[in-house]
Amino acid sequence: MITRFAAVAALLLATAAPATPPPGNSLPQPVLPxxxxxxxxxxxxxxxxxxxxxxxxxxxxxxxxxxxxxxxxxxxxxxxxxxxxxxxxxxxxxxxxxxxxxxxxxxxxxxxxxxxxxxxxxxxxxxxxxxxxxxxxxxxxxxxxxxxxxxxxxxxxxxxxxxxxxxxxxxxxxxxxxxxxxxxxxxKGWVAATALKGSKSGDTVRYETVDFDTLLDSPVFAGRNYRGEQLAPGVRLNIFADRPGQLAATQPQIDKHKALVTQAVKLFGAQHYDRYEFLFALSDMQSGIGLEHHRSSENGVGPDYFTDWDGAAGDRDLLPHEYTHSWNGKFRRGADLWTPDYRTPMRNSLLWVYEGQTQFWGTILAARSGLLSRDEALGSLAYDAAVYDTRAGRTWRPVVDTTNDPIMSARRPKGWTSWQRSEDYYVEGMLVWIEADSIIRQRSGGRRSLDDFARAFFGLRDRDWGEVTYTVEDVAAELNKVQPYDWGTFLKTRIYDVRPTGVLQGFTNGGYKLVYTDTPTGYLKAIEKASKGTNLSFSGGLTLNGEGTITGVMWDSPAFAAGLSVGQKIVGIDGMTWSAETLKDAIRAAATSKAPIPLTVQSGDRLRTVQLNYTGGLRYPRLERSTSGASTLDALLTPLK
Structure with a gap:
């Protein structure tokens, strides 16, 4: 008896194209480079x-x-x-x-x-x-x-x-x-700052002879509006601005930047530079940047970093992040990332350490130095935790695969980031390191923490600003020296395996839980103000700019089910013209009425009406204490003495 499958297979074989083209067709051969x-x-x-x-x-x-x-x-x-x-x-x-x-x-x-x-x-x-x-x-x-x-x-x-x-x-x-x-x-009259030593003659600076790697690792910021602040011996904050008034940093603000250096050196126990120059641009004309170097960092934010301090909360972990890279990324570097020149391809498989742990220390050092208040740090962590707790792409793509994203997508915008994933090794990597810290603190009775790993792994060879490479086995072995545990399995399941759930474990271990309220945290308010946008990621599943154009839709969210996508514009809300407050009011009302929200949506020159079937009200993430005892997360955020 012939089965249905066998019959179908036989039919396919009978109708398949011949293995070679018909006689007479041209058949080129490749010219191999x-x-x-x-x-x-x-x-x-x-x-x-x-x-x-x-x-x-x-x-x-x-x-x-x-x-x-x-x-x-x-x-x-x-x-x-x-x-x-x-x-x-x-x-x-x-x-x-x-x-x-x-x-x-x-x-x-x-x-x-x-x-x-x-x-x-x-x-x-x-x-x-x-x-x-x-x-x-x-x-x-x-x-x-x-x-x-x-x-x-x-x-x-x-x-x-x-x-x-x-x-x-x-x-x-x-x-x-x-x-x-x-x-x-x-x-003429401009000031230039770089980690290179130089001598000036007129408007020309002659820089010292260095090797090509050191040259490329020592960029320059220069400008007509400049302010320099000595943060510590050998460490300087070089501030450039579009206009002189934007340089008006207060002494308490400068003191927080000084505390950043103090806390970082206490953490790592060594310095991998002979001098360090923060290159810091406050501008809406020159493009922003955050780029690490051994003895300096390139940092660019909006012009109101100092003059609108509360509104710049989203920028205040940038300098801690790039400064951490002097230890993590420049001095210690994944073995497959180090190359002998700038032609040899770099491999990114360990960016969850290079960037993920730097993202972790950037946030922690911002909190320990006071650049972020405790509430701002918790607000930042709450938002990150909520994003990755609901990231649909975690059901199919592991963190390690996102280390390929800079090469694959070249940091271009994506239509469905929550499903496609992006460079998630940054923030999800950070959440993994929060969990690792909680495990070390709990198992050691509070005697050890990830601080000890940082000191041992990144703090060796004081004043050495060469490079020391490592493998994933080296990371697990150093963690095991700090606190015996099955770190190999820990890293495999969280980084190399698909892991749809469990991203909140570090907070749960740390005595906190993720909750949602109808009021955004101060940190999220600052982010919305700076972006001039509306974040309804957890209130229907979309984000919008100030004009109502959709900038993000969460996969499988109510907004997704309504057929919304990036680039469409909401021009009407239940018979009213667009405004962020009108949309928020409609979401509040739907929580009581349980009725879908009619939206008029523009795509190009076409209008259509869709129904946003969401009745959960406004929801904004925050972290709340879940226990009354000692908290590993509180201990992590506490400045070192």
Missing amino acids: TDTIPAPKDVPYPGGTMRLDVDATDTARGIFRVKQSIPVAADAGHMVLLYPEWLQGNHAPRGAISQLAGVKFSAGGRPLTWSRDPVDVYAFHLDVPAGAKAIEAEFQFLSPTRSDQGRVVMTPAMLNLQWNAVALYPAGWFTRRIDVQADVTYP
Whole structure:
């Protein structure tokens, strides 16, 4: 007897396309690429020191003009110059090659013909004439002039010079073995700050000779409106603003930044820099940033960080986060992330330590230093906990797979973030480390905590600002030294396995529970004010900007069921025109009436009416104490003495 399955299979086989195309069709074969770019060697570059000259005075048009002299290695012949592609803090190949223009090469005053590598577009091939001592390069780096072109890095008031944007390097050597000396000419009267030492002559600063890695790890902020504050010996806060009045930090605000340094050094027990420069831009013209370096960090927020302190609560964990990276990410680094140059692909599998634990310490240090009040810190944690407790994508995608997201999506916006997931290794990673801290504190009777792990893992080799790599086995082994436990299984189930539930365990262990009330926390109010938006993530499942355009819809939420999606605009609410308060009033009323909320939605030039079937009222997350005894979370937030 033939089964139904067998019959269907036989039919499919009988009707399948032939294994080869019909006779007479053309059948090309691939032309396999040949890599003609030399692999890096860990030996000194034999050509000598590169020279770099950057003219950064064209702030009206956002143009950096560059001249670079690259000594030729003996008998170089064919030479390949590379533009940095894989940039560590970006976790992806995002060197801004498209903004490089006007490229010309010469040797001994004679122009040279160049060709771009047909596979690696960051590589330039040159034939070096006999007797040439150096290649002279000229080009421009063109700052985007609007945010839809990319990150704006030069304005009439300030600039952010990232050396990877304005420098080439010879292929074939570890970049730490290539020396470079840079000069930069700034607009008249501007102040420049960087971790590099330099001497000024007129408007030009000549910086010390360093290896190429150190150069790229030492960016510059410069501007006409500047304020500097010494936070500790060797640690300086360099503040740049669009307008002078935005520099008006109060002494209590500065003292909180000083406390950040004090608390971080107490935590880690060592410093991995000879000096540290916070580069801090307050601007709505230059694009924001948060990027780590060994001896500095690039930080950019809105212009009212100091002058609207309460409203800037969402920005006040940025400096603690980037400062933590000096220890976690720059000094200790996942073994598969470290590379010998900026062409070799980086692998992100340990970003749940690199970024996840940095997100953890960024929040904790913000609380311990007073940059976030205790209530603001709890409000921040409550919101993060609620987001990940309800994140539908946790049912199919593990945290470790999100470490691929910077490469896969290049940080572009997504339509269904709650389902697709994004770079969740940051915040969900942080929640895992909160649970780990609670376990250590409980099992040790409060004698040990994740502070002990931080000191042992990140605090070794005081003043060493090289790199020490690690594996996941190293992380588990160090945790086990702090507190014996099955840390290998702990990390596997929370990071490497699909885990739809359990994200709140660290708070439960810590004596808190996640609850929802009809009033947002002060922290969430500040976030809404800063974004000029409306957050109804837990009150129907959507977020909107100030004009009513939907910026987020939670997967499988009532908003999802109503057919709403990102980019649509709510123009009417039960016969009334759009306003955030009208929508909130309708949600309140539906909690009593139990009736769906009619919404008029615009998509392009079309209008339609949908029914938002949500009757749960306004719901905002907060953390409440669930026990009257000792709390591991309270202990975690307490400043070190």
